[in-house]
Amino acid sequence: MNEITVRNDAQEVFSVDPNEHLSDSTRQRIRESVPESTRRAYAGDWRRFTDWCAQRDRSPLPATAATLAEYVSHLADQDKASSTIERAIAAVTVAHRTADAPPPNSKAARAVLRQHRSELADAGRGVRKAKPVTITVLRAMVDVLDVATLAGLRDRALIVVGFALGTRRSELAALNIADLTLTDEGMAVVIRRSKTDKESAGRHVALPYGSHPETCLVRTMQAWLAALAEHEAVTGAVFRRIDRYGNLGRAPHGRGEADGRLTGQAVGIIIRRTALRAGLDAASAFTGHSLRRGFATETYRAGADPLRIARHAGWKDGSPTLAGYIEDVDRWKANPLTGVGL
Incomplete structure (x- = not known):
């Protein structure tokens, strides 16, 4: 890995030059600047993506735009929520940046996601909202x-x-x-x-x-x-x-x-x-x-x-x-x- 890259909830990405020395405490603080729940969710998303790629003999890193689009379509076929798919796309992007690899173009994947949202809306199943505790x-x-x-x-x-x-x-x-x-x-x-x-x-x-x-x-x-x-x-x-x-x-x-x-x-x-x-x-x-x-x-x-x-x-x-x-x-x-x- 040539750089340390972390992503926070504001979708910001921080990169550190590999030639710069970082102490263990600095590395730990950079890592913990991302909430643990977000790190855990991204790790799970990346694991599922790599498993899917292995089953279909596709490269997860670097992944192509077609691979990402196919994976998004796979998640849509599984009836995943649009927010879940959005996070999966983000996880793949972050994993590529962490490995100092160019992330796949997500234009086709997002087109698939937009269509999935339309299908959910047509079926009367739009964005899932938590029921309020009155x-x-x-x-x-x-x-x-x-x-x-x-x-x-x-x-x-x-x-x-x-x-x-x-x-x-x-x-x-x-x-x-x-x-x-x-x-x-x-x-x-x-x-x-x-x-x-x-x-x-x-x-x-x-x-x-x-x-x-x-x-x-x-x-x-x-x-x-x-x-x-x-x-x-x-x-x-x-x-x-x-x-x-x-x-x-x-x-x-x-x-x-x-x-x-x-x-x-x-x-x-x-x-x-x-x-x-x-x-x-x-x-x-x-x-x-x-x-x-x-x-x-x-x-x-x-x-x-x-x-x-x-x-x-x-x-x-x-x-x-x-x-x-x-x-x-x-x-x-x-x-x-x-x-x-x-």
């Missing part, structure tokens, strides 16, 4: 959790506070006990890093007391922190693994961090599992993103200013994603036909 849904989910158990206490706090923060699942999983401060007004939370915070400046979020004990973010979090303290867990991760026997944290020889911190993927599993247990319609459509989307739609529906919503949950000002969620509310709340007299 207040009604939130209450239904909380009601089925057994808070007499450690897992029930954790899951209630995770769902309620995850909704209240409107944060990404990776940011929720990254919370430490030291990031939470109880105040007279509620709870102050520090989000140390986020996808849109490239400088790692962090953001401070104020969470006021709720009016219902079962869904009050302060009281649900206090109950969970008290349970952690009973297990002598007073520092480190807020949300941790609990095994089938009710034991807290990672098994002695288990995978993951030593304190048993949940992953972003585990957050999504908990949300979907609770939705299924609550018997919600289309429960399988609930994902790790459902809390964030629900926060946006419910707070806007209640009259919150879009700018305050964005800054609370860490969207960039003018975020098209947030605008789309607001539009979902406005198409009914501010429908141009209202009051016409039909």
Whole structure:
């Protein structure tokens, strides 16, 4: 490999001249500037691409434009989501740059992807969106959790506070006990890093007391922190693994961090599992993103200013994603036909 190339969520690529010496710590920091989840996803995408090439006697590196287009068509035949295919194209491109090889021209591959999107739209299966956790849904989910158990206490706090923060699942999983401060007004939370915070400046979020004990973010979090303290867990991760026997944290020889911190993927599993247990319609459509989307739609529906919503949950000002969620509310709340007299 002639250069170190990493790609971050902003699609930026950083290259280092191979003649320049880099210390191990510098190399490690360059590598870790890309979120672990992104590195893991790209590695999986590249492995699947090389396996596909091997089965068809095609060269994965360097790959031709035709090979990439055929692979995209293969993914479309497998009914993969367009976002999944986009990431696969990015993974192939990054792998070539990492190996100091010219990436294949993606024009034909993207033409195939556009047609796949059209086919999905014609079949009534456009962009897949996470189903939002509304207040009604939130209450239904909380009601089925057994808070007499450690897992029930954790899951209630995770769902309620995850909704209240409107944060990404990776940011929720990254919370430490030291990031939470109880105040007279509620709870102050520090989000140390986020996808849109490239400088790692962090953001401070104020969470006021709720009016219902079962869904009050302060009281649900206090109950969970008290349970952690009973297990002598007073520092480190807020949300941790609990095994089938009710034991807290990672098994002695288990995978993951030593304190048993949940992953972003585990957050999504908990949300979907609770939705299924609550018997919600289309429960399988609930994902790790459902809390964030629900926060946006419910707070806007209640009259919150879009700018305050964005800054609370860490969207960039003018975020098209947030605008789309607001539009979902406005198409009914501010429908141009209202009051016409039909």
